[in-house]
Amino acid sequence: MAFESLGDKLQGVFKKLRGKGKLSEKDIKDAMREIKLALLEADVNFKVVRDFVNVVSEKALGQEIMESLTPAQQLVKIVNDELTQMIGGETETLKFSPKPPTIIMMCGLQGAGKTTATAKLALNLRKTMDKRPLMVACDVYRPAAIKQLQVLGDQIQIPVFSLGADVNPVEIARQAVEHAIKHGNDPVILDTAGRLHIDDMLMNELILIRAEVKPTEMLLVVDAMTGQDAVNVAKAFNDRLGVTGIILSKLDGDTRGGAALSVKQVTGKPIKYASVGEKLSDLEQFHPSRMASRILGMGDVLTLIDKAQEQIDEKKARELEAKIRKQQFDLDDFLEQFRQIRKMGSISQILGMLPGIDKKMLDMVDTEENEKRMVHIEAIIQSMTQEERRKPGIIGASRKVRIAQGSGTRVQDVNQLLKQFAEMQKMMKQMSSGKQTRMLKRLRKMR
Ligand SMILES: Nc1nc2c(ncn2[C@@H]2O[C@H](COP(=O)(O)OP(=O)(O)OP(=O)(O)O)[C@@H](O)[C@H]2O)c(=O)[nH]1
Ligand SMILES: [Mg+2]
Structure with missing residues (x-):
């Protein structure tokens, strides 16, 4: 980071x-x-x-x-x-048009991460706000730019509007909005071509697209790995185009990154999102106060809770709580929880947000071995019958052999999982008899 x-x-x-x-x-x-x-x-x-x-x-x-x-x-x-x-003071959220669809235009230097950010933002808005975004391929200059967006669209199952590389981007944007209105897509996110430097021709094109579709948001994508130069260019972009917000990309890189911290002061425009990893789910709303405490090493428990909330919907949490209380938590629930947590990111990403974790230790957590173990856990549970998942107590020696064979693991792996699960159940029993599931209550209160 x-x-x-x-x-x-x-x-x-x-x-x-x-x-x-x-x-x-x-x-x-x-x-x-x-x-x-x-x-x-x-x-x-x-x-x-x-x-x-x-x-x-x-x-x-x-x-x-x-x-x-x-x-x-x-x-x-x-x-x-x-x-x-x-770095910004209050959290600044995305603005939406009172008359859908909201149009979001991406702009930025070549390679800044516009296309990636387009897909990440689309995914984020669908996940957090139940939106039905449409991504639009307005970069007709770089070979393979359209394909790149389409591949990302396929990955996250979000539609991409393209008219190929022979149509003027202004026309593409116009037709994309028509298409979105007809098909109920909202927002429309325009992925535009990159600029190596402030290039008049391409800059004018952005101005023409803007005039045609009147975007609610003009988001400038700034690569956190590039230094002061990027900040100066950002200033120039903003002077020419009047951006409404900034997306910091590549914050997962290990460069100094301080330039990105100046971008709010230099442009006067708020950072709205930060891209913190390579996965398409690695885009976060930017909270200045949380970022500050993260930098100062106070950990970022709030971000962690946010991520957890995004993944675990409230109904499920309540059902789970009831199950824990009635001591009906079984291996199916375990598998479900396990998958939810996996969705939040790698182990080191999750741990990295907790205060007081030694960053050097994190590299050791993301080992291949651990990764393999995670895959094993899923496979083992999936090789069990419904009855076995509900009542792991009935799993004797011969069943263990069958499960190990079915999941391509060893009997000792099955044993280890069962032992862990038993310990977890014991812990839950204590939790539900004493101060019951305080953690879940606290999570809920914070919404
Ligand atoms: N590690 C990391 N890599 C990123 C991130 N965002 C983008 N990249 C990588 O940076 C490269 C450029 O990203 P693009 O999204 O294609 O950038 P672009 O601004 O659309 O580039 P042009 O269309 O050529 O102007 C790609 O290899 C991406 O995988 C990020 O947040 N973290
Ligand atoms: Mg691009």
Whole structure:
């Protein structure tokens, strides 16, 4: 994940202050110098850094002592608040047209991730808002651009509108909107051609498409792996086109990424989404405060809960809760839960959002072996009969051999799974007799 080394450095600054009872002016000045260096090294725009440091210093020096916080904690809080402001302040959601379909136009440099973001956003809107998007192939210049979008569309079962490469993109956009109205698609997401630099011809084309379809959103896709250049180009794009929001792509890369953190300050436009992985489900709504605390290493439990909510719908959660309480949780439920969690991402992605997890450990979790084990668990349960799934107690030696053979695993794998399941049931029993399923209740309350 980008920002890792920035996070490490900032945490280092706070660590040094942790033992101190009171921060002197010099302590604060020293800390600020280090914070400034860390931001610059992470490639945050120097003007943005200057403003940031000024505000934080001023607040830190003029800070009244809050009894509940140590001086170091107060500084963390100030930095967290200002970092949140710097990258956007409040969460900015996508705007929808009162008269559907809403039209969303993508724009950005060549290779920024427009086409990928088009598919990710379409999937996200279907999943989180029950939308029926239409993706539109307006890039008629790069060979294979249309095919690329169609392949993505097939993967996520979302329709793609194309008139081939011989029709003018303005006309494609116009007909796409007609098509969407006729077929009840909403929103219409236009994937446009990339620009290597600010190219008048292509820029004019975007202006013509915009004039034709009057998009509600003009989203600029910014590659977080490219440095200051990308930010300057973003500014130019915005000056020419007036974008309405930004999608940060490739935040999963391990480059410094700080340039992307300046993009809100430099363009004045909000970051609305962040792409955090290669999978098409890896697009998240951008929450400045959560991103700030993620950078500062406070973990991002909220994002985790969000992801969980997206995947596990409430009805299922309630049914599950009832089952746990009545101690009827069986291997079928186990399989279902297991699949839900798998949908959230790789193990390391899920763990990475929890506070206090050593990032180096995560690389060890995503081993082939673990991946194989996950596949085994599914196969083993699927090789069981309905009765066996409901009452695993009846699975004796000969059944174990049959299940192992059926799933292409070993008897000891079957044993291990059954043992784990038994332990889980025991835990659930304790949970349901004591403070029952508090976690689920809390999840529900937070909606
Ligand atoms: N790791 C990672 N790779 C990404 C992400 N988004 C896009 N990519 C990759 O970046 C490359 C370019 O992505 P595209 O979506 O084709 O970019 P584009 O802006 O449509 O490019 P043009 O159409 O040529 O202008 C592809 O290889 C993508 O797989 C992301 O969030 N993470
Ligand atoms: Mg493209």
